[in-house]
Amino acid sequence: xxxxxxxxxxxxxxxxxxxxxxxxxxxRGLDVVLVDRGDLAEGxxxxxxxxxxxxxxxxxxxxxxxxxxxxxxxxxxxxxxDCIEDTGGFFVTTPWDDPEYADRFKAGCAATGVDxxxxxxxxxxxxxxxxxxxxxxxxxxxxxxxxxxxxxWALARGAQDHGARVLPYHAAVAIHREGDRVTGxxxxxxxxxxxxxxxxxxxxxxxxxWAGRVAELAGIEGVRILPGRGIMIAMNxxxxxxxxxxxxxxxxGDIIVPIRTVCVIGTTDEHTEDPDDHTVFQSEVDAMLDxxxxxxxxFREARALRVWTGVRPLFEDAKAGNTExxxxxxxxxxxxxxxxxxxxxxxxxxxxxLTTFRLMAEDTVDAVCRQLGQERxxxxxxxxxxxxxxxxxxxxxxxxxxxxxxxxxAQLICECEMVNRGKxxxxxxxxxxxxxxxxxxxxxxxxxxxxxxxxxxxxxxILHGLxxxxxxxxxxxxxxxxxxxxxxxxxxxxxxxxxxxRLDDWIFxxxxxxxxxxxxxxxxxxx
Amino acid sequence: MRGELHYDAVVIGAGTAGLVAGxxxxxxxxxxxxxxxxxxxxxxxxxxxxxxxxAPDRVASPREALSELVAARPDHPxxxxxxxxxxxxxxxxxxxxxxxxxxxxxxxxxxxxxxLLPTAVGALRPSTLVPETMVAGDASAPxxxxxxxxxxLRDFHPALCAANLxxxxxxxxxxEVDIDVSRADENALGxxxxxxxxxxxxxxxxxxxxxxxADERVGLPAMLGARDPGGAWxxxxxxxxxxxxxxxxxxxxxxGMRLYEILRSALRRAxxxxxxxxxxxxxxxxxxxxxxxxxxxxxxxxxxxxxxxxLAAGGFASxxxxxxxxxxxxxxxxxxxxxxxxxxxxxxFLGDYLxxxxxxxVGVAVDGDLRAEGADNVLVAGAALGGAVPWRELSGExxxxxSGFRVAELAGAGAAATTGAAA
Numbered sequence: 001x002x003x004x005x006x007x008x009x010x011x012x013x014x015x016x017x018x019x020x021x022x023x024x025x026x027x028r029g030l031d032v033v034l035v036d037r038g039d040l041a042e043g044x045x046x047x048x049x050x051x052x053x054x055x056x057x058x059x060x061x062x063x064x065x066x067x068x069x070x071x072x073x074x075x076x077x078x079x080x081x082d083c084i085e086d087t088g089g090f091f092v093t094t095p096w097d098d099p100e101y102a103d104r105f106k107a108g109c110a111a112t113g114v115d116x117x118x119x120x121x122x123x124x125x126x127x128x129x130x131x132x133x134x135x136x137x138x139x140x141x142x143x144x145x146x147x148x149x150x151x152x153w154a155l156a157r158g159a160q161d162h163g164a165r166v167l168p169y170h171a172a173v174a175i176h177r178e179g180d181r182v183t184g185x186x187x188x189x190x191x192x193x194x195x196x197x198x199x200x201x202x203x204x205x206x207x208x209x210w211a212g213r214v215a216e217l218a219g220i221e222g223v224r225i226l227p228g229r230g231i232m233i234a235m236n237x238x239x240x241x242x243x244x245x246x247x248x249x250x251x252x253g254d255i256i257v258p259i260r261t262v263c264v265i266g267t268t269d270e271h272t273e274d275p276d277d278h279t280v281f282q283s284e285v286d287a288m289l290d291x292x293x294x295x296x297x298x299f300r301e302a303r304a305l306r307v308w309t310g311v312r313p314l315f316e317d318a319k320a321g322n323t324e325x326x327x328x329x330x331x332x333x334x335x336x337x338x339x340x341x342x343x344x345x346x347x348x349x350x351x352x353x354l355t356t357f358r359l360m361a362e363d364t365v366d367a368v369c370r371q372l373g374q375e376r377x378x379x380x381x382x383x384x385x386x387x388x389x390x391x392x393x394x395x396x397x398x399x400x401x402x403x404x405x406x407x408x409x410a411q412l413i414c415e416c417e418m419v420n421r422g423k424x425x426x427x428x429x430x431x432x433x434x435x436x437x438x439x440x441x442x443x444x445x446x447x448x449x450x451x452x453x454x455x456x457x458x459x460x461x462i463l464h465g466l467x468x469x470x471x472x473x474x475x476x477x478x479x480x481x482x483x484x485x486x487x488x489x490x491x492x493x494x495x496x497x498x499x500x501x502r503l504d505d506w507i508f509x510x511x512x513x514x515x516x517x518x519x520x521x522x523x524x525x526x527x
Numbered sequence: 528m529r530g531e532l533h534y535d536a537v538v539i540g541a542g543t544a545g546l547v548a549g550x551x552x553x554x555x556x557x558x559x560x561x562x563x564x565x566x567x568x569x570x571x572x573x574x575x576x577x578x579x580x581x582a583p584d585r586v587a588s589p590r591e592a593l594s595e596l597v598a599a600r601p602d603h604p605x606x607x608x609x610x611x612x613x614x615x616x617x618x619x620x621x622x623x624x625x626x627x628x629x630x631x632x633x634x635x636x637x638x639x640x641x642x643l644l645p646t647a648v649g650a651l652r653p654s655t656l657v658p659e660t661m662v663a664g665d666a667s668a669p670x671x672x673x674x675x676x677x678x679x680l681r682d683f684h685p686a687l688c689a690a691n692l693x694x695x696x697x698x699x700x701x702x703e704v705d706i707d708v709s710r711a712d713e714n715a716l717g718x719x720x721x722x723x724x725x726x727x728x729x730x731x732x733x734x735x736x737x738x739x740x741a742d743e744r745v746g747l748p749a750m751l752g753a754r755d756p757g758g759a760w761x762x763x764x765x766x767x768x769x770x771x772x773x774x775x776x777x778x779x780x781x782x783g784m785r786l787y788e789i790l791r792s793a794l795r796r797a798x799x800x801x802x803x804x805x806x807x808x809x810x811x812x813x814x815x816x817x818x819x820x821x822x823x824x825x826x827x828x829x830x831x832x833x834x835x836x837x838l839a840a841g842g843f844a845s846x847x848x849x850x851x852x853x854x855x856x857x858x859x860x861x862x863x864x865x866x867x868x869x870x871x872x873x874x875x876f877l878g879d880y881l882x883x884x885x886x887x888x889v890g891v892a893v894d895g896d897l898r899a900e901g902a903d904n905v906l907v908a909g910a911a912l913g914g915a916v917p918w919r920e921l922s923g924e925x926x927x928x929x930s931g932f933r934v935a936e937l938a939g940a941g942a943a944a945t946t947g948a949a950a
Contacts (some may be wrong), residue, residue: 059828174847226652275561289852300853301852304852305808319896363618407711411681412711414680454777457647457682457684457777458681458684458777460561460648460687461687462682462684464683464687464690471690471691472694475648475691478648482881485879485880486878490876490877490878490884493875493876493886494852495849495850495851496852498843498849499843499844499848502843503571503844505918506572506844506923507778509881509919510572510917510918510921510923511571511572511775511776511780512646512647513646513648513650513651515692515881516585516648516650516651516652517691518691518695518696519694519695
């Protein structure tokens with residue numbers, strides 16, 4: 001039994017790009033349905049370090065990418081102000097970097113329009129006293145950080161305000177074709193099991209690292225994505241308050257991004273066949289911690305909170321006969337399948353980087369409009385996202401300041417991330433979810449140093465009370481969340497974080513007994 | 528400037544193991560000092576004496592299950608302690624509670640039997656010697672359960688507890704009672720202090736009574752009084768005319784604090800000294816013996832010399848054992864060798880959270896008499912001992928109590944032998 005929806009544009013993929021496409025298209029007056037197999041930003045978008053590039057990183061290697069980055073950086077600061085913290089960035093020459101590179105870097109920035117100012121070493125060290133004092137040169141660039149979940153949900157909310165329908169947990173299981181025309185897709189609700197046929201005038205494949213698979217569903221060959229897997233580690237403190245980059249050709253472990261109350265070191269780049277492969281290798285963790293030491297001596301003494309992996313969707317067009325895997329472009333790839341394959345009603349957008357998601361969306365919706373034979377102007381360069389209307393950038397301490405005044409009125413459920421009961425109840429109702437991980441992405445529940453030690457039981461109790469869940473569902477929600485937390489913790493368990501994990505073991509297994517939930521058989525009969 | 532003090536025995540750590548060891552040594556006439564960086568894990572644990580809950584199936588009789596466990600795992604702390612000692616330690620503890628500072632507060636249980644008590648999620652938790660205030664929660668009791676909570680307490684969710692009890696075949700429902708709190712983040716300890724007040728308690732009982740059905744027993748989060756829990760609990764039973772029981776929940780643990788008070792007072796009563804905020808920062812060695820430790824209090828170092836030391840500073844949870852960022856484990860107090868550490872090429876942790884983690888059984892290497900390897904006059908007790916996974920086995924307080932009891936016997940004998948030799 002299936003139902004049918006009908007729309008102008010179907011977007012497959014709810015990352016920053018897909019949500020950006022939904023926002024852009026709905027602002028242009030098109031009717032939009034967006035689907036994702038999981039939650040919004042659960043893929044690559046939610047799995048990076050949070051850097052809004054100034055373009056400095058690409059100034060030498062990839063000038064086109066640098067130009068795009070600085071352009072989008074300026075736009076994002078206006079339209080997504082509430083999601084962005086203006087940390088600024090440093091490029092520093094450490095003793096391990098080629099000293100020649102600094103001048104090339106400076107010239108590259110000048111050529112690509114990336115604002116870059118060389119600053120006095122002493123001044124830089126005063127500003128960031130933890131960075132390695134043996135650096136030889138420092139350049140200031142307009143790097144920033146972005147809260148990607150906030151951004152993606154603002155995009156989705158904005159699109160919904162303009163009539164878009166957003167369906168997370170709906171995976172595309174088939175793409176419908178009539179001859180040389182894609183007419184929509186069939187999606188299956190992961191939670192409902194229900195199948196929905198969506199008729200669309202144009203279908204946008206915005207599934208990033210999974211774009212090749214989605215293209216295959218449409219019978220289109222040769223969309224080859226080389227997933228590049230990278231690990232990132234969040235440390236318990238902002239060891240730096242400025243994004244600190246190594247001044248060298250982009251490589252592994254060369255950047256530390258301060259974001260919210262933590263800082264994130266990234267990243268590695270390992271080729272993987274499977275974009276769903278999230279294995280973390282010990283050697284990668286070790287290398288990352290060593291790289292951290294180079295930028296911030298004493299890095300290893302800080303507490304590692306969490307490690308995760310993300311996959312970059314590096315695109316290679318097998319159809320163009322280019323099978324060279326090195327230097328695959330990080331600029332984005334827009335495939336108009338009408339031009340490429342003679343198939344109408346289907347567009348693929350992949351590659352790229354978070355910083356340029358808006359531009360990718362703009363290019364994509366331009367192509368959609370071409371296919372529809374309509375002139376509709378893009379307005380995302382100036383239209384602020386919901387929540388960013390006043391243009392005030394996010395400041396660290398803003399939430400605390402706001403909450404401090406009302407601390408005694410509201411029950412805090414997650415103390416690390418200051419999530420109060422009202423907010424949590426509201427989010428559970430709004431998402432109509434039984435998955436605490438969905439709530440985590442919305443509210444940052446359980447993302448602080450205790451990694452859910454205290455809030456998971458509280459949140460489960462509240463979820464159970466609100467949603468009328470069965471005990472079995474509530475137990476499952478709790479165990480699932482514990483398992484999700486553990487996934488990102490166990491490969492970096494050392495020092496105080498191991499101590500914390502042990503306390504959490506005592507709470508969950510020792511005190512609460514979650515390892516032995518009641519079974520349906522009469523438990524008391526065993527006594 | 529540094530002071531210098533001499534004792535017959537110095538105990539490091541003020542959790543259950545350290546306090547028991549200190550109290551027993553003091554009772555045997557030794558001049559004892561317990562040094563601790565901070566309070567131990569009592570305030571985090573449910574305050575029950577869990578001897579053995581899972582092995583790996585749920586244990587009905589700890590005595591029986593322990594005989595099998597020690598035969599199968601000769602490196603398990605219980606194998607080193609011996610079952611008779613467990614028996615004696617449990618009996619000693621009960622007498623300690625009776626003579627303790629909390630009049631009318633008793634522990635109930637036998638070595639041969641585990642109670643099966645509800646947790647805050649409504650799982651059933653096997654436990655051996657438990658506060659009388661918890662006993663009526665036992666799964667074998669016939670009355671239906673009314674789990675009582677309050678929106679004012681974020682650390683207890685009665686509906687979830689009741690729903691899981693129902694799943695376990697126990698008729699249960701949940702009610703909420705309004706509690707007027709001055710702060711939104713009230714915890715069980717704050718509420719326990721209110722329950723100490725008879726007038727407040729009477730008001731609470733009156734509000735609750737309206738919501739109860741005839742034959743129900745009442746389960747409340749463990750918060751029935753901090754100073755006079757026995758009085759508060761029996762008063763509440765009397766006022767409600769039915770059985771009432773406490774259910775342990777998230778830290779801070781009120782019954783755990785009561786346990787701490789009981790043990791601390793046993794130490795004091797016997798003439799032992801307790802110094803909190805005294806971190807051991809260094810140890811002096813002479814050959815294979817530790818001759819003194821240096822403890823830092825408020826920036827001031829004091830040398831504590833003794834013929835005998837007990838290390839009861841805990842494991843990873845307390846920070847006494849550490850895994851550093853280069854994956855090397857250290858015993859941080861005295862620098863003693865460890866055992867149970869996975870080999871470098873072996874996994875330390877597994878991806879399945881509820882699996883037994885390879886790092887779980889790490890502890891100080893000891894001989895059959897709980898003597899630390901490489902330190903002849905250091906005995907080891909509590910979570911510093913490896914070989915067990917107490918949060919899975921539910922054996923933590925049992926091991927702490929029995930090993931604390933045992934090291935006191937051994938240290939006493941050792942000290943006597945030393946004195947004899949000197950004479």
